[in-house]
Amino acid sequence: xxxxxxxxxxxxxALASRLQKTIDSILIAKDIKGISAGVYxxxxxxxxxxxxxxxxxxxxxxxxxxxxxxxxxxxxAVLLLKLAxxxxxxxDDSLHAFxxxxxxxxxxxxxxxxxxxxxxxxxxxxxxxxPDSIMNNPRRVYTASELLTWTGTPTFAxxxxxxxxxxxxxxxxxxxxxxxxxxxxxLLRDSILNPLKLDSTFLDVYDSVLYTIAHPWQAGRDNxxxxxxxxxxxxxxxxxxxxxxxxxxxxxxxxxNGKVVNANSIKxxxxxxxxxxxxxxxxxxxxxxxxVWTHGGQIWGGYxxxxxxxxxxxxxxxxxxxxxxxxxxxxSVQMLTTVWNAIVGIDESENTxxxxxxxxxxxxxxxxxxxxxxxxxxxxxxxGKIVMETxxxxxxxxxxxxxxxxxxxHSIEEVxxxxxxxx
Numbered sequence: 551x552x553x554x555x556x557x558x559x560x561x562x563x564a565l566a567s568r569l570q571k572t573i574d575s576i577l578i579a580k581d582i583k584g585i586s587a588g589v590y591x592x593x594x595x596x597x598x599x600x601x602x603x604x605x606x607x608x609x610x611x612x613x614x615x616x617x618x619x620x621x622x623x624x625x626x627a628v629l630l631l632k633l634a635x636x637x638x639x640x641x642d643d644s645l646h647a648f649x650x651x652x653x654x655x656x657x658x659x660x661x662x663x664x665x666x667x668x669x670x671x672x673x674x675x676x677x678x679x680x681p682d683s684i685m686n687n688p689r690r691v692y693t694a695s696e697l698l699t700w701t702g703t704p705t706f707a708x709x710x711x712x713x714x715x716x717x718x719x720x721x722x723x724x725x726x727x728x729x730x731x732x733x734x735x736x737l738l739r740d741s742i743l744n745p746l747k748l749d750s751t752f753l754d755v756y757d758s759v760l761y762t763i764a765h766p767w768q769a770g771r772d773n774x775x776x777x778x779x780x781x782x783x784x785x786x787x788x789x790x791x792x793x794x795x796x797x798x799x800x801x802x803x804x805x806x807n808g809k810v811v812n813a814n815s816i817k818x819x820x821x822x823x824x825x826x827x828x829x830x831x832x833x834x835x836x837x838x839x840x841x842v843w844t845h846g847g848q849i850w851g852g853y854x855x856x857x858x859x860x861x862x863x864x865x866x867x868x869x870x871x872x873x874x875x876x877x878x879x880x881x882s883v884q885m886l887t888t889v890w891n892a893i894v895g896i897d898e899s900e901n902t903x904x905x906x907x908x909x910x911x912x913x914x915x916x917x918x919x920x921x922x923x924x925x926x927x928x929x930x931x932x933x934g935k936i937v938m939e940t941x942x943x944x945x946x947x948x949x950x951x952x953x954x955x956x957x958x959x960h961s962i963e964e965v966x967x968x969x970x971x972x973x
Contacts, residue, residue: 561595565892570599572888576881577601579910579973583767583852583873584610585881588795589889590803590866598796604872605765605772614764615750615792616870617782618855619847622791623719627665627831628805629726629737631815638729641665641818645721648728654701655717659708661725664718665830666823672702673715681850684784688777691755692784694720712826716788723787734787746804751793754782763792764872766852773851781850789849798868802859806843806866820861837883838890838956839934846879856882865889880971883932883954887969910971913948917959929970930956947972 573585584602600610633639639648639661646657655671663669674680674697684692697720705713723734730737735756743751750761755778765774782790793801804810811819819830820843827834835844835858843859856878858867867886869878908915917924929938929947932954938947947955950972957968 560593561591561597562892565889566597566599568888568892569597569885570601572884573599573601573881576877576884576910576971579908579971580877582871582876584764584871586610586612586614586616586764586795586868586870587881587885588799588866588868589885590799590864591889591893592864596796596799598799604762605774608765610764610872611762612796613750613794614762615752615759615794616764616855616872617754617766617789617847617849617851617853618791618793618798618870619785619789619849619853620716621793621798621845621847621855621857622785622787622789623847624805624831624845624857625738625742625791625801626719626722626726626734626787627819628811628815629734629741630661630665630722631811631819631830632741633726633729635812635815639725645725648725649721652698652701654703655698655721656704656708661722662830663708664722664725666712666821667714667718667826667828668709668712668823669715669718670704670706670708670711670713671715671717671721672704673713673717674698674700674720675716677702684780685776685850688780690780690783692780694724694786697784712823712828714828716785719788720786726787738791742801742810746800746810748793748797748801751791751797751801754790754792755779759792764870767873768850768852769874776851778851785849789847793870795868795870798855798857798870799866802857802866802868803864806859806861806864836934837932838887838930840890842886844879844882848874848876848878850874854878858882858886860886860890863893877973880952880954884969884971887954887956891967891969909968910973911947912952912973913946915945915947915957915970917943924959924961926960928958928960930958 573587586600588598590596598612641662642660644658659669677700735753822829822834846856848854852874854871854876856869867882869882927940931937955970957970959966
């Protein structure tokens with residue numbers, strides 16, 4: 551079952567229709583249970599669309615909440631940045647100024663190194679047997695301090711490399727609690743959620759659930775009956791939050807426009823570590839040659855999330871799915887590309903399917919309009935690199951890896967660009 555909600559009368563109806571068709575087609579092609587999607591365009595407004603089901607007989611609705619998993623990290627980073635603004639701490643303070651010592655955790659690691667993943671710490675979620683240990687008693691509440699005792703040997707010396715690590719953000723949450731004397735959940739609600747009126751966004755286990763949560767699916771199994779207590783208490787400040795696509799758009803819009811932290815904090819947050827291009831709770835990625843600020847998340851049981859922010863235009867895209875494995879990142883790339891194309895006037899109108907078909911696909915593609923006039927077809931990857939050229943109106947992309955591509959069709963009269971998903 552499909553449903554569209556356009557939350558602004560000024561949002562272009564043709565673009566809204568195209569966005570809805572995009573998530574509908576991807577849901578079918580990738581056999582995804584459910585998608586909640588949102589797009590915000592400055593001076594146009596917000597579109598929110600949903601596709602698929604929570605569970606049999608119950609469609610996804612726009613107010614359903616999904617786990618955002620590691621997108622929680624941006625909230626945690628912002629809490630620490632706010633504490634720095636208020637002179638409660640400094641980003642270059644070391645752990646020993648706030649926390650007890652833990653085996654395999656160097657107390658000279660700084661808050662900055664936690665937030666940008668240059669600490670070198672071992673990831674507790676990578677410990678052999680971690681999922682089994684957590685899920686053996688799904689109703690048990692785990693503490694961050696307990697989990698930190700599981701930390702293995704460091705991967706590298708602090709500041710001498712980069713590796714994504716949930717341990718970093720468990721420590722960051724503990725520092726916030728130590729500095730303020732309040733729980734991470736209370737800080738989150740008092741400092742961010744309540745001021746921004748994000749009443750559908752919550753920290754699981756520690757917050758009340760006010761609305762409906764979409765059922766999580768993994769490997770074809772509905773996991774809604776399995777308690778989330780152990781899983782999400784262990785995820786904590788690194789990944790235990792839930793939200794809706796509309797409130798995630800609201801969160802990014804407020805944050806990036808200086809309504810949560812000051813300009814210096816945003817600069818700190820978006821100072822990306824070279825090569826890995828990770829800042830504090832957010833990363834940089836190149837889509838079609840353009841810099842995009844982004845973060846994703848997935849958590850056992852069946853949720854996948856992806857956020858994208860275009861700093862050049864202020865456009866924001868949110869994709870939430872209730873299934874693993876899933877393709878939230880690829881969907882967000884496709885949605886952002888569709889919006890960009892619409893803004894610059896590239897035709898992705900109601901007739902797109904009859905021009906580039908099927909889409910998504912894993913093999914053959916047919917261009918069914920102006921086929922006698924085609925002079926050349928060039929296919930670009932998300933980095934803007936040409937990966938294939940042809941002059942045939944029917945061709946195979948079976949040799950290309952899964953992802954989102956731009957197809958540029960040169961004909962006698964014009965040049966047309968289309969987004970194509972290879973699954």
